[in-house]
Amino acid sequence: MTILDKILQQKEIEIQKRLHTEKKVETDKPVYSLYNQLLQTPHLQVIAEIKRASPSKGMIQSNINPVEQAKKYERAGAACISVLTDEHFFKGSLADLEAVANEVTIPVLRKDFILHEVQIEDARTAGASVILLIVAALPEKRLKELYDYATSLQLEVLVEVHDLEEYTIAKRIGAKIIGVNNRNLKTFEVDLAHTKTIASARNEIDQHVFISESGIQTIADAELVSNDGADAILVGETLMRAEDVESTLRSFQVQKEGVY
Numbered sequence: 001m002t003i004l005d006k007i008l009q010q011k012e013i014e015i016q017k018r019l020h021t022e023k024k025v026e027t028d029k030p031v032y033s034l035y036n037q038l039l040q041t042p043h044l045q046v047i048a049e050i051k052r053a054s055p056s057k058g059m060i061q062s063n064i065n066p067v068e069q070a071k072k073y074e075r076a077g078a079a080c081i082s083v084l085t086d087e088h089f090f091k092g093s094l095a096d097l098e099a100v101a102n103e104v105t106i107p108v109l110r111k112d113f114i115l116h117e118v119q120i121e122d123a124r125t126a127g128a129s130v131i132l133l134i135v136a137a138l139p140e141k142r143l144k145e146l147y148d149y150a151t152s153l154q155l156e157v158l159v160e161v162h163d164l165e166e167y168t169i170a171k172r173i174g175a176k177i178i179g180v181n182n183r184n185l186k187t188f189e190v191d192l193a194h195t196k197t198i199a200s201a202r203n204e205i206d207q208h209v210f211i212s213e214s215g216i217q218t219i220a221d222a223e224l225v226s227n228d229g230a231d232a233i234l235v236g237e238t239l240m241r242a243e244d245v246e247s248t249l250r251s252f253q254v255q256k257e258g259v260y
């Protein structure tokens, strides 16, 4: 069984428990558009992640204050804050997301393994503007249902792919924000070349923005994926471990080739 299978199995258990609770979706919190932030920007944008732990690295930062970290990200010009809300494998929570969303005025992404409408409702109620849907985790019909449900609640969706086949599915369901995860979720191996492979398949009529996720450690990494076609990068571990979070984030906002 792969780690993704294990995570999805755990999610099904959590969803069944959640379905036994009475919670109403609240839609009065403001939402901010990540898509608009990423359109026609002169420099590479950064989606900065709050990530306490991960299956591949174990504990990264156990005693982090998510709101303080998020404020540093916002001050440094992050386009969006990604909050890992999975408790079991990543030591995050929806409470983290809610606390962050209450304190910033940029989009907040619920980074989790979303398989059911109630998780989308909980994201909206907590103040997320964006949710993640992973193509590898869902049959296409279900992916489209959840995508449409999220947009009906005014949420945007980051659709995550790993290969060209999944990229085709993401485009077929009408995804406006597509991310390629450079990390293989079965082996944890990171290869930034995945960004180039998928970005090369993008054509001029494609309306979506394109994010390179995982494994960005250096300015050279940011320049590489930017030159390969990424509009934004999603960075977790490097920012969580950085001594100077704000200057590290700013250093990743590299000028995009051919845009002045």
Ligand SMILES: O=C(O)c1ccccc1NCC(=O)[C@H](O)[C@H](O)COP(=O)(O)O
Pocket: 003, 049, 051, 054, 055, 056, 057, 181, 185, 188, 213, 214, 215, 216, 234, 235, 236, 237, 238
């Ligand atoms: O990070 C992991 O170990 C991981 C394992 C299995 C599924 C997902 C995983 N990570 C989620 C992410 O997508 C990353 O947190 C995100 O892209 C940031 O990655 P990084 O900058 O390498 O921390």
